[in-house]
Amino acid sequence: MELLNYLSIGLSVALQPVNLFYCFAGVFIGTLIGVLPGIGPVGAMSLLLPTTFKATPEAAIIMLAGIYYGAMYGGSTTSILVNIPGEAASVVTCLDGYQMARKGRAGPALGMAAFGSFIAGTLSIVGLMILAPPLSQFAIKFGPPEYFTLMVLGLTILIYLAHGSMSKALLMAAFGVVLGLIGLDSINARPRFTFERMELMDGVGLVPIVMGLFGISEVLLNIEQAFRREIFETKIRGLLPTAKDWKDSTGPLARGSLIGFFLGILPGGGAVISSFISYAIEKRFSKHPEQFGKGAIEGVAGPESANNAATGGAFIPLMTLGIPPNVVMAMLLGAFMVHGVQPGPLMMKQNPGLFWGVIASMYIGNFMLLILNLPLISIWVQVLRVPYKILFPLILLFCLIGVYSVSNAVFDIYIMILFGIVGYLMKKFDYEGAPLVLAFVLGPLLENNLRKSLIMSQGDFSIFFTRPLSAVSLVLALLLLVSPLIPWMGKKRAEIPKEEIS
Amino acid sequence: MKKQDIISSLFWMVIGAGVCYGGYDLELGTLRDPGSGFMFFWVGIIMMGLSLSLLIRAMREKSKTGEMKLIWSEVQWKKILSVIIALFLYAYAFNTLGFIFCTTIILIFLFKAVEPQRWSVAVLGAILSTLSAYLVFQLWLGSQLPKGLLNIG
DSSP, X not given: OHHHHHHHHHHHHHTSHHHHHHHHHHHHHHHHHHHSTTOOHHHHHHHHGGGGTTSOHHHHHHHHHHHHHHHHHHHHHHHHHHSSXXXXXXXXXXXXXXXXXXXXXHHHHHHHHHHHHHHHHHHHHHHHHHHHHHHHHHHTTOOHHHHHHHHHHHHHHHHHTSSSOHHHHXXXXXXXXXXXXXXXXXXXXXXXXXXXXXXXXXXXXXXXXXXXXXXXXXXXXXXXXXXXXXXXXXXXXXXXXXXXXHHHHHHHHHHHHHHHHHHHHSTTOHHHHHHHHHHXXXXXXXXXGGGTTTTOTHHHHHHHHHHHHHHHHHHHIIIIISOOSSHHHHHHHHXXXXXXXXXXXXXXXXXXXXXXXXXXXXXXXXXXXHHHHTTTHHHHHHHHTSOHHHHHHHHHHHHXXXXXXXXXXXXXXXXXXXXXXXXXXXXXXXXXXHHHHHHHHHHHHHHHHHHHHHHHTTSOTTHHHHSHHHHHHHHHHHHHHHGGGSHHHHHXXXXXXXXXXX | OHHHHHHHHHHHHHHHHHHHHHHHHHOOXXXXXXXXXXXXXXXXXXXXXXXXXXXXXXXXXXXXTTHHHHHHTTOOHHHHHHHHHHHHHHHHHHHHHOHHHHHHHHHHXXXXXXXXXXXXXXXXXXXXXXXXXXXXXXXISOOOOOOTTTTOO
């Protein structure tokens, strides 16, 4: 009953015309950037953050959240029709989706991707509604040691799941922490690493770093070589899957939703990993595994539902603990803060309209996405035909104006270009950007909670081991860090699908 | 990845040393009351340790011939450098020449120089994109885009 009350509060916020508009704008832009290879949800959210400054916090977060889950829908379209994933979470959909299109079954593949996304997205919102309130209550009891160790665990999981060398991922996280701490010391207001530049007193902005690492560097990578893509020329008909398709897909849909939701909650997990794990599980349990990779609809239904369910799960740690589990959520945390809202255990009590409004808007957004992605699929196919030589100047233009609009400072444009070059070189030298950004956001929180914990314990580190939750978090983090030295765990890590495959 | 890893690990070692020194310079404080440089110092130490382990591993690896060439092969440097220089020039001239002038010029350049297109497409595309961006950001969202010396906008 209580949940229904909360839902009605949420619906009263989400159904306001202005919020409906922002929700539609979010899912529309999300689908668009999902369809377009070369710019992901993180880049798009940072690009569009300035457009939310005039809006209420509810409208802003509703739109930015819509971009995230909208991108998961849109990403499947390019995977199926072009064999190029629109974003990393749709990589695995290429395997069977494109093969279905080649066999003249692009319609059912797109249809199942959309229905699967809708069903999983909706189920994950239900999960979010059920789990968020008790977790918020539980999190109120957390002190600085618990927050510090949970953040350490979150970063460690992200590093563990990172592509390639763990040392490189750890280095990136360490560098991210350093960048995050630049500016005035939060305790004694002493300038740190500001090089006597006034612009650095408030620290380095999240938006220039994210736009540089994920926007400018992507463009540089794409223009360094001839960029070609061919759309599979087929008429898309019969978007509704057949009864047999549904029968084959029911199990993968249910499993994908569960896997996606729970992996989405885990720090560092998220949409990419869950889509790969769902594919691997479906293939393993299938009666005809030989069909996978040749156009099996289960290979589309499972991963597509998993990556959408993960988006709902990812909101749980952010909204109940204030800890972002992945880079997209880190970006969203930045947006919350820009609008003067602190996500965490008290948010549900202090800002019930915002908390439940965002959740309710996700139900509405999922309906909008179903309409956008089924009857209007031909529009997105047309978008795919825009050549990259037209697209990349526009992406750069949005990066330039977007970054300037946040702070009205040319200094931030320089920072963005610098991080664009850094991001380009990082990709060339096989370093990942995700640990850097997450550590950048968590850096100040990490330092603050570490210092508070040490002050509390009068310099005794045992405070992290005598409190059950922090002890468990630290032991888990330690296990993950030493895992490459343990042969069987190292092997398991090597098998984890990699985000950078795209 | 031998050569790249050696280069990058040395780079990060220098950065780590700088962070470490900076942290020390800021005051470490005590464990009971950590100072402003406490976190920087220890993160710097961690960075140096990690880059050292990366360096040792890279040194042990067998060198593959032509690996550096492979990463940079087919890279069209002219395109990359021209885009980066254009972006820096844009930032440099942004306040002085104003949003509309700078943006139109950089867009014409990007449309024309990187993947050459017809002049009409480049100029028209640049003007339309600049005006649309101006309408959205300046007029609708109220951003303070600079008018510059030319006082356009």
